[in-house]
Amino acid sequence: MSKELEAFLEYILVTKTLSKKSVEAYKGDLLQLEEKFQKPLISLDTPTILSLLSEYKNKRTLNRKLSSINAFFDFCYKEEFLAEKTKIKSAKIPKLLPKFLSYEAIQSGLSMIDRSTWIGKRDYALILFLYASGARISECLELSLGDIDGEWLYIRHAKGQKERIVPLAQVAKDAIDEYLGELPFEKDFIWCNYKGGKLSRISAFKITQKYLGVSPHVLRHSYATSLIRGGADIRVVQELLGHSSLLTTQIYTHIQKQDLKDTVDVCHPMAKENL
Template identity: 80%
Template sequence: MSNELEAFIEYITVTKALSQKSVAAYKSDLLFFEEKLQKPLIELDTKLLFTALEAYDNKRTLNRKLSSINAFFDFCYKSQFLEEKNKIRLSKIPKLLPKFLSYEDIQNGLALIDRSTWIGLRDYALILFLYASGARISEALELGRSDIEGEWLHIRHAKGDKERIVPLAAVAEKAIEAYLQASGFETEHLWCNYRGGKLSRISAYKITQKYLGVSPHVLRHSYATSLIRGGADLRVVQELLGHASLLTTQIYTHIQKQDLKDTVNVYHPITKEQL
């Protein structure tokens, strides 16, 4: 690792106090370029960088790596390692509507679960919980039993190490109580595997895939979509989801606009006129 890169990693770790995951992502991205091209990153020109990026067809992956490079170059310029500030233009990504399920879809999936066993009660409770809280699966799996305080959920291991408190629907709380009582495990983990240990991410994925045919993250999108369609304020949804920026939450306004368009098409008489 070059001296400049080492200084950058120390800067984002200590001064910027980024999370361990963010630091690891930056380090992985930037080391990739130094190791692939066998030169200090600060000596790479734009042509060499794009040569290294040719293997990436996915625009989101490409932009993440370019963002890491730009952050590094910005640090080097401010630290006077570079005389000129380099910045590489990011690839434009179309705003895609996130996949989501309707409440009816989720109810249909829940109806498939055999709740005569504690495993079935757990699967039922987990799906209800994810839809009722909008929690990321990484946040959900780190929860302890004490993090549910009545009708409130305390998410302590949120993205960016930012805690938040969100209301939890009574039906989800009741399902969780039934699952915990039936499991019989004496553990602080909220979501347990069949041995009583902490449920893994892959196991959680298998549960939602089995009954709903989607990943756990789709339930987070479904939560946000239901709120927006119900008329919730965008900034309230931002707070509930734990988004650092309102720009991240604004992708759900596409759903609202589509609902408005559908309403006009159904109810306005002029849309029935033939040209």
């Protein structure tokens, strides 16, 4: 291993305080190049590096390795191991539409829940809440009783410490009230496991997987998709989801565009014509 690579690994471990797992990932990506060409990584030019990376057909894997390489070269430039800054452009990855469920699919899953027990009422209320609020599962599991005030939900444990207020559908509020009315524990938080402790992310995942076959985050996507399809303004959706950047929210506009295309393909007579 070259001295520059050793210095970089020490830097990201000690100064940047990256996890050992992350450091090992960087080490694996970068050491692969040095061992392949039997030269210090700092001496390799861009065409030589790309010749090895061309073996990777998966663009996400390619970009991960490029990220490691660019971080290393950036470090070398700042430490004056290199006279010129080198950066290799990442490969363009087509945006994937987020997975989501239709309202009918969610209703079908809800109908499978046995609501004769408080556990069943909890599962029913949890799924309704996630779909009605668009909350992240981490935000959901930190909710306390005082965070729901009438038809408003106060999300105080938001990503990036950005609190927000969103309206909560009455049907979800009613389901939560019914669940809490039979909860055999007195707690300040809302979502309990069978022992009376806080519901974990793993348990929440098992609940949505059991009845809907998806992770809790898909219900957040489903919430946003329903709003966009219903004609909601993209900036309103951004505010409801708590996205700091509109670019993050704009992925959902691709769904709207696909809906328009599908409508034209089905309804317009020229869509089926071959000229």
